[in-house]
Amino acid sequence: MSANHYRHLPSVNQILESPAVQSLLGTHAHDVVVDSIRQELDQLRAEISKGVGFNGVAGLEILTGRVVERVAREQRPNLRTVINATGIVLHTNLGRAPMAEEAARAAHEASRAYLNLELDLGTGQRSSRQIAIRNWLCRLTGAESATAVNNCAAATVITLRTLAAGREAIVSRGQLIEIGGSFRIPEIMAVSGATLREVGTTNITRIADYEKAINPNTALLMRVHHSNYRVIGFTESASLEELVALGRKHNLPVIDDVGSGQLADLSGLGFQDEPMIRTSVAAGADLVLFSGDKLLGGPQAGIIVGRKDLIQRIERDPLMRAFRLDKMTLAALEATLRLYLDEQRAWRDVPVLRMLAMPLEELRNRAKAVATQLGSISGVKASVQETQTFVGGGSLPAQAMPSIAVAIAAKGRSDDVLAERLRTGTPAVLGRIQDGHLLLDLRTVFPEQEAELVASVTAAIG
Numbered sequence: 001m002s003a004n005h006y007r008h009l010p011s012v013n014q015i016l017e018s019p020a021v022q023s024l025l026g027t028h029a030h031d032v033v034v035d036s037i038r039q040e041l042d043q044l045r046a047e048i049s050k051g052v053g054f055n056g057v058a059g060l061e062i063l064t065g066r067v068v069e070r071v072a073r074e075q076r077p078n079l080r081t082v083i084n085a086t087g088i089v090l091h092t093n094l095g096r097a098p099m100a101e102e103a104a105r106a107a108h109e110a111s112r113a114y115l116n117l118e119l120d121l122g123t124g125q126r127s128s129r130q131i132a133i134r135n136w137l138c139r140l141t142g143a144e145s146a147t148a149v150n151n152c153a154a155a156t157v158i159t160l161r162t163l164a165a166g167r168e169a170i171v172s173r174g175q176l177i178e179i180g181g182s183f184r185i186p187e188i189m190a191v192s193g194a195t196l197r198e199v200g201t202t203n204i205t206r207i208a209d210y211e212k213a214i215n216p217n218t219a220l221l222m223r224v225h226h227s228n229y230r231v232i233g234f235t236e237s238a239s240l241e242e243l244v245a246l247g248r249k250h251n252l253p254v255i256d257d258v259g260s261g262q263l264a265d266l267s268g269l270g271f272q273d274e275p276m277i278r279t280s281v282a283a284g285a286d287l288v289l290f291s292g293d294k295l296l297g298g299p300q301a302g303i304i305v306g307r308k309d310l311i312q313r314i315e316r317d318p319l320m321r322a323f324r325l326d327k328m329t330l331a332a333l334e335a336t337l338r339l340y341l342d343e344q345r346a347w348r349d350v351p352v353l354r355m356l357a358m359p360l361e362e363l364r365n366r367a368k369a370v371a372t373q374l375g376s377i378s379g380v381k382a383s384v385q386e387t388q389t390f391v392g393g394g395s396l397p398a399q400a401m402p403s404i405a406v407a408i409a410a411k412g413r414s415d416d417v418l419a420e421r422l423r424t425g426t427p428a429v430l431g432r433i434q435d436g437h438l439l440l441d442l443r444t445v446f447p448e449q450e451a452e453l454v455a456s457v458t459a460a461i462g
Contacts, residue, residue: 009044010060012037018064024071036070076426083449083456085431087403087441089355090393094430096293096300097393098351100339103298103332110331117327130315132330136337140263142281143288143305147315148333149323152291155302156185156257157192158323159287162314163253164219165193172205172238173198174231175224185224194219203231207238207246214250221247223285225259225275226397244284253286253310260395261290261303263340264353271356271396277305286310294393297352298336299329355443356391356401363404366442366450371406373454379411380461387434389441405439410461421460429456 015021015037024033040063082094090096099107109115120127130147137146149155160169169189176198178184189196197218199209210221221243240256247254258275266274274295280288287310292301302323304314314320325333340346347353367384374382385407388400410418415438422429431440445453 008059009041009048010063012041015041015060015064015067018060020064020068024068028071028075032075033067033071036067036074040066040070081427083427083429083453084444085405085429085440085442085453087387087389087405087432087439087443088392089352089389089444090294090391090395091430091444092393097297099299099332100297100336100349100351102339102349103335106331106335107299107328110327115327115331117330128315129324129327129330132334133337136334136341137303137305140337140340141277141288141305145308145311146303146305147311148292148304148325148330149302149320150325150329151300152257152259152289152302153188154323155289155304156188158314158317158319159255159289159304160189160192160194160220160222161319162317163255163310164195167194167219168197168213168215168217169194169220169222169255170197170199170210170213170218171222171224172200172209174200174202174205174235174237175226177224177226203233203235205237207242210238210243210246214246214252218250218252220253220255222255222257224257240280240283240285247286248284253307254284255287255289256280256283256285257289259290260294260393261292261296263296264343264346264350266295266356266396269356270401271391271399274396281305292333292336294395295352295391296336297350299332301325301329301333351446358443360402360404363442366447367404367406370440370442370450370454374406374408374457377458377461380457381409383407385437385439387439387441389443403441403443405441407437407439408457409438413461418460422456425456425459427452427456429453429460 012034016034021033021037044063084091084094086094088094117132118126118129133148134146137143137148149158171185171189176185176196186196195217197213199205199213223238223240223243240254243254246252256275258277258280260274262274262276263278265276277288277290285306287304287306290296290303292298292303296303304311336350339349347357364384371382371384374380383406385405387403387405389403390396390400408418409415413421415433415436419431419433419438422431429440431438433439440453442450
């Protein structure tokens, strides 16, 4: 019986000549298509050996369809758009901050044409690529100068390497943090060539502890923002103002690594304890380090603002060439910074700020509309649910914000299975399972993505 089925199998050329497979050759290499045909034929032979039948013309149509699906599946990009329905605004695994449209357009234009990356158009002479962002950063933060590298870890490494290689950097024990990706302050110190001098205890570090540790080999004093955790209870820490006064007394620079990069004041939204960049500069920190792709809402970057002479030293370090930003990132960062020149525009056009400030009533109305559409799908139950979420990305830890989600359940599919089907669909959708419900939190779903969200749920259930 099986032998007859084997004889009816089409050849590679027969499948290749079918209209559906021919259409693939316009966008995929011939070898890729042929390889997929052979893999499907091999799989079909294995199925026949287990008793599965193959029926002539009808079987050929099914087989060509499988080839088309295989090519689409195996040739799709590894990096692709995801609908973030987790409610986590700065989701590290999803690329943290989505950029503003102006920033995305700037990166696109920079990538597709030539631009004056290191050329002064006025003089025709070579210039620094940092000029693209330096003036805007100085205007926004009040700093003398500024520069940027490819992430905040790189900013920390090159700052310590330039100012403290072979010497000691004094840091509180309570600030020896580890954040995502095993970024640890002690290891960063070691990579930079600086020697870590720990002072104080996990919960108590007074300014006197710093002063007692100062010696002829001390290069700088450093404050590191806790980022992704909080120490509560019986605690005490030296203020930035105290550190600056101590640094001035001993002629030591003070470095303030503030992490997330808050240019817009979020206290009106109820968020507390996240340092403002301008405040650190005004307090006298010699250098302030922060990220570009967290609360700033721009591309991945490590930004350094502060004293002009120290910035110049950092930019002369040979490692700067390895850490420097590419033209697309610089263009996107400049466009993001320019939005902050008009605070109202920044709140309107920077997605991170817009998501954080989105009123609950607006979220509720959107959730009701989505729940109504999902509830009309056979076998689906959808309801609007009040919930809480977090900013994410190591920003504003332990500070939950209220949000609105659509809770969905599908007949015959567990929450885990439904979540997996959404995650592996096109486009991929990531929700979160909480208290026995699959939640689609609309705080992080763009309004223009809602139709795709409904279609993805429909496909996942089907």
